[in-house]
Amino acid sequence: MNKALNIIGGGMAGSEAAWQAAQAGIPVILHEMRPQVGTFAHQTGNLAEMVCSNSFRSDDSEQNAVGLLHWEMRAAGGLIMEMADANALPAGGALAVDRDKFAQSVTDRLRAHPLITVQPGEITALPDSGNWIIATGPLTSDALGRAIQAETGADALAFFDAIAPIVHFDSIDLSQVWFQSRYDKGETEEQRTAYLNCPMDRATYDAFIDALLTAEKTEFHEGETAGYFDGCLPIEVMAERGRETLRHGPMKPVGLTNPHQPDIKAHAVVQLRRDNALGTLYNIVGFQTKMKHGAQAAVFRMIPGLENARFARLGGIHRNTFLNSPTLLDNQLRLKSRPHIRFAGQITGVEGYVESAAMGLLAARLAVAELQGRTLPPPPPETATGALVTHITGGADAKTFQPMNVNFGLFPPVEGLKAGRRGRKDRYQAYTDRAKSAWSVWLTL
Known part of the structure; x- marks a missing residue:
């Protein structure tokens, strides 16, 4: 079996996926069409370029679901969070970054990694073999978008940002x-x-x-x-x-x-x-x-x-283009009709920089396990990452599926914790304590 992992798209999800796989010893070919082929929103050819905002939102891992997601990614050795912390700007309780320095630092780290090859050029068709992650994000090129649509048989799903x-x-x-x-x-x-x-x-x-x-x-x-x-x-x-x-x-x-x-x-x-x-x-x-x-x-x-x-x-x-993931993807983020292809990032139906990067982290770890001849279960739904992947691969109603930010409404309730008997602060603390424990165990699998 070819042990290399091909990743299409060098945004948040693709960059994080490349880092996770390479750090696990898997050779990575990262395909990025920019700057040869531009998009409406991007201004450079750097990887992980931020376009809509420079904020990763709340960094509170005790009381906020996205802050918890920050914590999980840091615990997993995530490159996106490491570079966000290294290029952070003052933003009250939020995590905001210098977007140019952030993208440049991500680009430099990935290009310097001995197991990562950044290959320029547009991929216009779905690959027939190999090990692939498609992380082309909301600005998937027209050609690749048409190829995905032809394979899934679904009408193009999109919203506007x-x-x-x-x-x-x-x-x-x-x-x-x-x-x-x-x-x-x-x-x-x-x-x-x-x-x-x-x-x-x-x-x-x-x-x-x-x-x-x-x-x-x-x-x-x-x-x-x-x-x-x-x-x-x-x-x-x-x-x-x-x-x-x-x-x-x-x-x-x-x-x-x-x-x-x-x-x-x-x-x-x-x-x-x-x-x-x-x-x-x-x-x-x-x-x-x-x-x-x-x-x-x-x-x-x-x-x-x-x-x-x-x-x-x-x-x-x-x-922005996204898949009807509850119908098309399994809980390993694989395309059911072509299981050698995984999807990650916003195209899966998560919304936000952090959520996109988290799905890249997860897709890479699942792919690495498969390449190593083992099966890694998806993270527990009690974790922030697990709540997201559970939602997009089966927890959401396929008929009304829309992009979703991480939030505590996606988490299973904490047993014995009734909303009317304890305040919101206590409830959120219980969610995050349980999630951190479950995530720490999952990382050892």
Whole structure:
């Protein structure tokens, strides 16, 4: 048997999969089409390039499901988490990274590994033999997408993601804004001041909503329907759901006090998070958009402090492809019709950088075991990784399957723990304690 593992796609999942397999002694050929073949969202040819955000979300492994997933990946020697930690930026209780340095460090580590060969070029067809992981992510090329569709016999499944704009720090009017993390979260002063806050009074907010609703938007191609992932809704779509929606979402004013006007409570607040270690770039948190570029510049300069903003990148919208995994994949992440092919990352129906990387980690470990002549069971559903893979390979209803972030709702209940008798903090602690114990055992298998 050919003992090499081929991986298509050098994003979060593919990069993590390559690292896990190589660290286990398996030769890896990592196929990445960039920079020869570009995508709508990527700007470089680096591996693990982040496009939608620079945040891995909460790093709290005691009270948050994604923080628990961070912990599991660190315990498994995950490259993505190691490089995220090495390139972390202050972000309160979240884990945010300098996206350029992060991608470069992942690329450097993988290219330097003696068992990993990065092979440029696009793969356009499903391989007939060998050992493969397809981790092409939400921006799977048209040719490979058609090949997958032809094999599965399923209609193309897709939703739409939007990207938030990035602003040059030196173009922000600091006399109108202030540094503060919501509720002053973070252990250090740098973490507690990781965000810039732009306050709006009611009149400014109302005018901003009006502008969002009337701005020129990107139109979809004929025949496309716009299904959005709820965790990445364009702000104008949120505004269409009600004028107060944004005030209870990304623009909520709670947990913040404006030192310029401490006695005046803002009606809404726009937050910006540092996007690189130098502090020269800030992204507008939660401001994914499908507005056309000219409209974006005009609307976002209505935000107090951003009147003269210069944009390093404007927002945009792109189509994400994913499988109906409950129907097509087994619990080893193998394509049932072609079991020599595994899938990993967002294309399996998980959502988020961390979840994608976790599925890459898992797919590689399952493939390594098979190449070594043994069978590794999937991780227990009590773990964060196990809860995700259980959901996408059978726990979810195939008829209504949609991309999913990790959350405690995917975990089996803790026996003897009733929601009405113990607080949320105790419940989440019980979930994470049980998960860490189960994950530690699984890693020894």
